[in-house]
Amino acid sequence: MALDNTTAIVDVVDFEVQDYLTRDLLFSVDYAESVTLKTDAEILEIRGGIGNPVRITTSHSRTAEFNSELPLIDFSALGVKLGRKAVKGAATAPRSEKLVVGDDHEVTLDQTPLNGTLKVYALESNGRDIKTELKAGTPGTGVDQYSITGKVITVNTSITEGSLIKVLYDYTSGANTQLVRVTASDFPDYCRITGTGYALDESGNKSPVAFICYRCKPTPEFEMIFKAGEAAKIPFNCNMAPDIIGGKGVFFDIIPLADEEYGSDSDGEDS
Known part of the structure; x- marks a missing residue:
């Protein structure tokens, strides 16, 4: 049965990060603590007359962000974030x-x-x-x-x-060492992020919800905290730039796959 239009999203999503130009897989995440898709825009208020009331309100300059919190450290993800891929070999x-x-x-x-x-x-x-x-x-x-x-x-x-x-x-060190090097001149390149989670409705249906973030630039800030009793967490956050899809500048698509059942082979889970 198809998923209702009104649903609940109650869990995190898994996602993949690809090179923007080649679609080569850079790293996969099935361990995120949180994932956020966010947009913002500026509001222009035109005022005039006695009391200077608002006459017209219009919006402009939309921005979009992809934010995630990763409780496990993937050195490939660090390399993408820092603009220099992790290298395996003696160091x-x-x-x-x-x-x-x-x-x-x-x-x-x-x-x-x-x-x-x-x-x-x-x-x-x-x-x-x-x-x-x-x-x-x-x-x-x-x-x-x-x-x-x-x-x-x-x-x-x-x-x-x-x-x-x-x-x-x-x-x-040995040949299997992963080296992540932070330099003064390397910065992240654009990437493409896709992912899948699931939605529930009041009828008991459970269907996958996919998303595509077409053109993302990882933010270059980096902080790793070593603290007793706590696991180090790494944010992987991106600012999006619009990509031309069907003649429109598109930041991201959210795709509720209402005719599919979550747990099928397509979303990588056992049913």
Whole structure:
């Protein structure tokens, strides 16, 4: 049975983001916390006469927005938002380790430091405060010196077994690393956003509701908050520009698929 004209929309939608020109899929979202389609316009009031009453009201300069809140982080989505696609491959990554000196006056790092990046510190017994910085040299004769072979650091015998060493260095990560780089000159390009949710009516019908946002420019602002007890959320918001559809400048279409049942293969859910 067809969906009634009067319906309730009670849930979030899933959506896909495509390149505006090529229609290549950039990323998919089936985990959004909220999705908002919004329009606004300016109102011009023409006044005149005794008391300066409003004589004519007209609207102009319509704008449209797509806003979403994402409780999971997709690095592909970050790349689209920041204007530089996420790249998979080996990358330079930072490392911080706190290690316990063994009876052989050695510690073993998790990774191999890149040349010129290693810093080594002997710590106080509280495991936090720095006692002294160790310099590369000959630990056999130099009290505050260390040597490194591969991943193994050797320190002077004055740093006894059980002492704590803190090391900072950069290393080359594995091939599956996702790199999202924020630059001064890269900004997002236009994209196309489509999605599907569902509507309910008082007769018990449940049908998909689709939408198309034809020409969207992701907003470039970015904030990632690392906070105990809370998951980081990323907004993916866009300002829309009209696209010419059937001779009209169109921001978006909302498409209630009244003859279809939500849960069919077309909307990707089990019935």
